[in-house]
Amino acid sequence: MTLHPGNDVVRQNARAKERIIAPVAAELRWAGLLSVLSGALWPLQAASLAWGVAEWVAEAPPLASALPAAGLFAIVGLLRATLDHRAGQMLFDAADRTIARERKVLIRREARERSAMGSAGIAAVVVDKLPLLQPWVTRYHVAMTRVRVLPLLLFALTFSLSWIAGLVLLVAGPLIPVFMALVGMAAEAASRRQMDEIGTLNEMTMERLSAMLDIRLLGAEERVTSDFANRADELRRKTMSVLRIAFLSSTVLELFSALGVALVAVFVGFTLLGEINFGSWGTPLTLGEGLFLLLIAPEFFQPLRDLGAAWHDRAAGYAVVDELDRLDAVERLSPLGNATRCAPLRGAFSIKTQSAVVALPGSTIRLPDVQLGPGESLAVTGPSGAGKSTMIAALLGLVPLEVGEIEVCGQVLDDATADAWRQRVAYVPQRPHFSDLTLRDWLDPRGTGDAPTDALRVADADRIVARLPNGLTTRLGETGGGVSGGEARRLMIARAVMMGGDVVFADEPTADLDQETADRVTNALIDFKRQGRALVVATHDGALAAAMEARIEVAA
Known part of the structure; x- marks a missing residue:
């Protein structure tokens, strides 16, 4: 029989989404839509800014272009801030409800049907691990929604003005999610190891504290201190492993983004200087068009960068849900009855x-x-x-x-x-x-x-x-x-x-x-x-x- 561990991971992730994301899917969709609308308004701000600067360079009357451009920029900016605020409110409300729901289920079940996991391990899940679901809920799914729409929109606007600038974005953009997917697998494994070590250290702390009197009577303080140092060092090592993956991913994402924006800037600059006379559709780029391309190029990469950062939040969330699933599967002793107040049992005592x-x-x-x-x-x-x-x-x-x-x-x-x-x-x-x-x-x-x-x-x-x-x-x-x-x-x-x-x-x-x-x-x-x-x-x-x-x- 051939084992396919990758299929197990896919099934685990699907269960995690069903457990954590499905109950708040409607809020996430609305928040994603509002965030996409906010991002889609940036080209209007970029166009107003480029138009105002171009008119100012062309020595048009200052107030004739500056006031309308500034007014449009401010109005659109206020609208974007309102949309972002509402989206953030919906996301954090959904995350708070999700964490409260899981915490309530966990505490009620462990209080009634205790498992082999000690109180320290349960406390680690409730206090340290469940809050890691918040970034997954608030960042990843909105970032995924934005990355499905905004890069395509900005690419279309860029390509409509310059096929060379569009080609730069087309080549640099897909490299980011490809590398992100490769790093993501290592990030999930590292996050799970870190979660396990946090629980182990908490359980060890509670065990040693409860036995502190015996430890002192036996003169084992140095041994216990050494054990703590080893466990803490192991947690440090696993935490640094997660951070190394995160920093590596961020470095590569920033590199691709910076190169893409730099190439667009070089093309625009040399075109405006007259050194390049191709790459646009028929007529050379104007100053306003060039500024517009420079303003929207970084925004083309921003949703991809946000998704790259949120990818690690997703990995941490999957690791937490994996631990919750393991707790669900633990064999438990269920007490008789419903733990409700009622009239005393009738009959003579025996x-x-x-x-x-x-x-x-x-x-x-x-x-x-x-x-x-x-x-x-x-x-x-x-x-x-x-x-x-x-x-x-x-x-x-x-x-x-x-x-x-x-x-x-x-x-x-x-x-x-x-x-x-x-x-x-x-x-x-x-x-x-x-x-x-x-x-x-x-x-x-x-x-x-x-x-x-x-x-x-x-x-x-x-x-x-x-x-x-x-x-x-x-x-x-x-x-x-x-x-x-x-x-x-x-x-x-x-x-x-x-x-x-x-x-x-x-x-x-x-x-x-x-x-x-x-x-x-x-x-x-x-x-x-x-x-x-x-x-x-x-x-x-x-x-x-x-x-x-x-x-x-x-x-x-």
């Missing part, structure tokens, strides 16, 4: 698992059979990576089962019951996370409006809030800036108390805490249970596991 197997990307985890009733407690233990957190997620309906079933409140946990089931549970995740809300609002996720005093007391967190500078109106950082790890966990337990429900799930609530703080968290969870609610904890902590009524182990 949890039962039977022959349940969770399907993860590339692996499966068999869950032990469990039965849990009102007010009962359960510790889920096992080695790291065995699936303790996965079991908690499965009981919450956050990961689907491959086989078996989970029953909650006497009903099968599925898409129809998951949202209602989660209205009856509270969850303390392994890593504390605080939204950008006041502490009062964050502690009340269901919006009951109740004072959190009792919940803070149950969680032994009332003194934590008392010493904060703004009390319940404090806004903590995303990871709980201003409170310790143990304090953040106790605040999360208080939030779980405020959530109410029949059961609280806690994932490694005492991990990485000193013994005194771990005991405080354990006591807070036990106080939660004393209120008559069920408790399920995933833990390595033997003391916390021993405080539970039942214990199961997830095998690796």
